[in-house]
Amino acid sequence: MKRRTFLATTLGLCTTLSLARASGAGGRVVVVGGGWGGLATARHLREMAPQLDVVLIDRQPEFWSQPLSNRWLVGLARSEWLKHDYRQAAQRFGYRFVAAEVKGIDRSSREVVTSAGRFAYDWLVLAPGIREDFSAWYGVDRDSAAYTRQHFPSAFPAGRDHLALKAKLEAFRGGELVMTIPPMPYRCPPAPYERAGLIAWWLKTRNIKGRLIVLDPNLPALSFDRIFRDSYRDQITYLPQAAVKSVDPFKRRIVTDFDTIDFADAILMPPQQAADLAWDSGLIGKTADGKPSGWAAADPVTLQAASDERIFLVGDVLDKVSPLFGQYPKTGQLAARLGRIAATQIAARAAGTTAEQLLPDSTCYVINRPEPKEMTRIETVYRFRGDGVIQQTVRQQYDPQAGDADLDWARLQFKELLGSTG
Numbered sequence: 491m492k493r494r495t496f497l498a499t500t501l502g503l504c505t506t507l508s509l510a511r512a513s514g515a516g517g518r519v520v521v522v523g524g525g526w527g528g529l530a531t532a533r534h535l536r537e538m539a540p541q542l543d544v545v546l547i548d549r550q551p552e553f554w555s556q557p558l559s560n561r562w563l564v565g566l567a568r569s570e571w572l573k574h575d576y577r578q579a580a581q582r583f584g585y586r587f588v589a590a591e592v593k594g595i596d597r598s599s600r601e602v603v604t605s606a607g608r609f610a611y612d613w614l615v616l617a618p619g620i621r622e623d624f625s626a627w628y629g630v631d632r633d634s635a636a637y638t639r640q641h642f643p644s645a646f647p648a649g650r651d652h653l654a655l656k657a658k659l660e661a662f663r664g665g666e667l668v669m670t671i672p673p674m675p676y677r678c679p680p681a682p683y684e685r686a687g688l689i690a691w692w693l694k695t696r697n698i699k700g701r702l703i704v705l706d707p708n709l710p711a712l713s714f715d716r717i718f719r720d721s722y723r724d725q726i727t728y729l730p731q732a733a734v735k736s737v738d739p740f741k742r743r744i745v746t747d748f749d750t751i752d753f754a755d756a757i758l759m760p761p762q763q764a765a766d767l768a769w770d771s772g773l774i775g776k777t778a779d780g781k782p783s784g785w786a787a788a789d790p791v792t793l794q795a796a797s798d799e800r801i802f803l804v805g806d807v808l809d810k811v812s813p814l815f816g817q818y819p820k821t822g823q824l825a826a827r828l829g830r831i832a833a834t835q836i837a838a839r840a841a842g843t844t845a846e847q848l849l850p851d852s853t854c855y856v857i858n859r860p861e862p863k864e865m866t867r868i869e870t871v872y873r874f875r876g877d878g879v880i881q882q883t884v885r886q887q888y889d890p891q892a893g894d895a896d897l898d899w900a901r902l903q904f905k906e907l908l909g910s911t912g
């Protein structure tokens with residue numbers, strides 16, 4: 491080893507050791523992202539490995555749930571069901587919450603660089619969710635992307651963005667309201683259709699002379715297509731397999747393969763990818779032809795990042811986990827289950843043992859129609875095939891008298907994530 495390399499390595503080691511010592515005898519886990527995945531990770535880590543110091547970091551000062559948000563958008567849920575206090579959750583479970591922007595990860599010194607300073611870690615859990623990829627529409631034109639985010643927000647990346655979307659809906663007086671659906675894979679696949687049905691109901695019940703035009707690049711969502719035709723013929727035009735070719739957000743014009751639509755207002759959802767932090771930290775996977783896959787690559791069972799044994803990846807940020815079905819569905823409950831799995835893995839490493847191999851599951855309620863309340867319950871379960879490959883089974887159950895099953899589900903989830911039902 492050359493003298494300079496040796497010195498650099500030794501100095502690096504000293505820094506890491508002193509930071510690790512500063513974080514307590516058991517070591518420190520930093521969890522980035524206090525959404526569904528990060529909250530579950532922090533909670534379960536404190537229970538499974540109480541000797542570890544756990545720090546949860548999120549840029550938002552409070553937690554905003556995406557589940558229930560479509561309901562809330564049209565006045566069918568109360569704000570306090572969605573919005574929760576991070577500090578109370580941290581106090582209940584005994585971890586530290588830091589409201590800060592994470593600017594980067596220094597993998598060599600094992601530090602998280604934030605707007606509130608640097609945090610050394612022994613293990614790092616990244617659960618930063620998704621970002622929207624406007625380059626698919628605008629190339630390198632950042633002005634159009636910024637304008638779209640500000641004026642036509644999808645509210646898909648962050649729950650708090652629903653405030654802007656709700657204000658937009660409340661100000662809508664009529665005309666053509668365009669909603670684009672992202673190509674798969676994207677967060678919570680039924681959510682845009684649920685939102686479309688609820689907005690149509692809202693237009694109908696308020697007698698607003700507006701029409702929601704839904705541009706869907708994916709295959710037709712048949713059950714929703716039927717509901718849109720049966721109940722909201724005058725409120726929705728649903729156009730499946732309609733890929734967006736270009737958008738001019740300033741002129742309010744959108745072009746697909748078949749149509750040019752001038753809109754009064756819009757909810758624009760471009761393709762989705764793993765959040766910025768996964769890109770900036772060099773954790774994005776590769777496709778078979780060597781291009782970036784768009785999502786963060788991890789071992790499907792341990793959730794350990796493909797390129798860093800000290801980093802675990804949790805939630806919607808994750809790339810494919812199985813050749814049989816590709817990615818896990820990007821749902822809140824699944825993200826929380828992955829958080830518990832990452833906690834199990836880290837607790838075992840901290841104890842010098844090997845973790846049990848666990849798989850997640852997901853339950854999701856989708857409102858088909860709000861009056862009378864009809865819902866679909868989507869259950870997704872996983873098991874290992876004989877050769878270790880993960881298999882998926884999806885069951886959908888239509889419930890014509892659903893009551894508030896989605897609220898009951900959400901209360902249980904919030905109890906797990908936050909220690910209270912809100």
Ligand SMILES: Cc1cc2nc3c(=O)[nH]c(=O)nc-3n(C[C@H](O)[C@H](O)[C@H](O)COP(=O)(O)OP(=O)(O)OC[C@H]3O[C@@H](n4cnc5c(N)ncnc54)[C@H](O)[C@@H]3O)c2cc1C
Pocket residue numbers: 522523524525526527528547548549550555556557558559560590591592593617618619620645646647648677678681765767804805806807820821822823824825853854855
């Ligand atoms: C409209 C809608 C309805 C949905 N309905 C349901 C449903 O009914 N049931 C269900 O199970 N799922 C539902 N989902 C999906 C669910 O919300 C997501 O799957 C879930 O939030 C994923 O959790 P996550 O932890 O991966 O990401 P998130 O919950 O998005 O959390 C990521 C967190 O990381 C933070 N973050 C990111 N980058 C940084 C940074 N650099 N610095 C600091 N903080 C950062 C963000 O602020 C955010 O709080 C819905 C989604 C939407 C959009």
